[in-house]
Amino acid sequence: MxxxxxxxxxxxxxxxxxxxxxxxxxxxxxxxxxxxxxxxxxxxxxxxxxxxxxxxxxxxxxxxxxxxxxxxxxxxxxxxxxxxxxxxxxxxxxxxxxxxxxxxxxxxxxxxxxxWSTPTAYDLVHHAARVRAGESVLIHAAAGGVGTLAAQFAKLAGAGRIVGVVGSPRRADYAARFGFDQVLLRDDFPANIGDERFDVVLDPVGGRTRQAGLQALAPHGRLVAYGNISSHEPVLADANDLLMAGKSLVTHNSNLLSRTHPDRLADSARQALELLARGRIRIxxxxxxxxxxxxxxxxxxxxxxxxxxxxxxxxxxxxxxx
CATH class of the missing domain: 3.90.180.10 (Medium-chain alcohol dehydrogenases, catalytic domain)
Known part of the structure; x- marks a missing residue:
């Protein structure tokens, strides 16, 4: 062949x-x-x-x-x-x-x-972050494959407000087609969110973006780390500080899941594929x-x-x- x-x-x-x-x-x-x-x-x-x-x-x-x-x-x-x-x-x-x-x-x-993007986005929203109806969601790399799908899954889950963060005005225009209520530029983050706090933050970026994301969480908020696009430098978080603020730092690794529990990944993929077939999401x-x-x-x-x-x-x- x-x-x-x-x-x-x-x-x-x-x-x-x-x-x-x-x-x-x-x-x-x-x-x-x-x-x-x-x-x-x-x-x-x-x-x-x-x-x-x-x-x-x-x-x-x-x-x-x-x-x-x-x-x-x-x-x-x-x-x-x-x-x-x-x-x-x-x-x-x-x-x-x-x-x-x-x-x-x-x-x-x-x-x-x-x-991989579609089941990853499905798992981020439904299993790692467990987005609930009415919650606010901040999605980094919002114009990417996972980001555009996560916005669609969050909307279907009943999220009340979905905000995306992207690297350029061109990508902001693109991300806006996928159900975001607002799209912000990364160079201005976190200053451009002001005092707004989020119930869920989805972060594949890492580094300072991850540290800022933890600060942007509302009480009982969840930040899900699923990559390190910008930096592999360690992000330190004090468990006691998170406990007192009622915040959670969660990780998700689809590649590892495919090796440890492939049936779980496959189940998420089948549910996402059904939504695609029904026209509820688009790629x-x-x-x-x-x-x-x-x-x-x-x-x-x-x-x-x-x-x-x-x-x-x-x-x-x-x-x-x-």
């Missing part, structure tokens, strides 16, 4: 590899599209060290073509949206069967954009790239030069499948 590898010189190349065979509890998928996501920039830049050459790609859509031991053979031919730890930028990828989600009526192009795919353009696509993502979700065409460009 043909696949894209990330080589030791940080360049992407198309090459021929043996087609993978599903192991116990796995399925093999003929890839139609693959989602491009922030993890691609982290792997390319060495933040997640992996042996090179490496077949990247963490989100795929396509049809199941084979199943491993213990998996229902009736799944062969099923259209799926799949989450994986590698290998989606190839004609065939193997994934745990539990994380190959039946796509149903969702088009494969959209299913590729579903990716905004704004760019589709050919395999030869993957390096450009990842670079544009790392520079915040794109809005919405980017995907890679696999079946029509890398292989001959339809």
């Amino acid at each position: 043909r696949a894209i590898i990330l080589d030791s010189d940080d360049n992407y190349r198309i090459t021929e590899l043996d087609e993978p065979v599903p192991g116990p509890g796995e399925v093999a998928i003929r890839t139609a599209y693959a989602g491009i996501q922030w993890g691609d920039t982290m792997v390319r830049d060495g933040h997640f060290p992996v042996p090179r050459p490496f077949v990247p790609g963490f989100e795929a859509s396509g049809h199941v073509i084979a199943v491993g031991e213990g998996v229902d053979e009736g799944r062969v031919g099923e259209p799926v949206a799949a989450l994986t730890t590698a290998g989606a930028y190839a004609e065939v990828v193997t994934v745990p069967a539990v994380l190959a989600l039946p796509a149903g009526s969702v088009p494969l192009r959209t299913a590729a954009g579903f990716g 905004d795919i704004t760019a589709a790239y050919d395999p030869e353009e993957l390096g450009v696509a990842v670079q544009r993502l790392s520079e915040s030069a794109t809005n919405g979700k980017s995907i890679l065409r696999i079946a029509d460009r890398l292989g001959t499948s339809s």
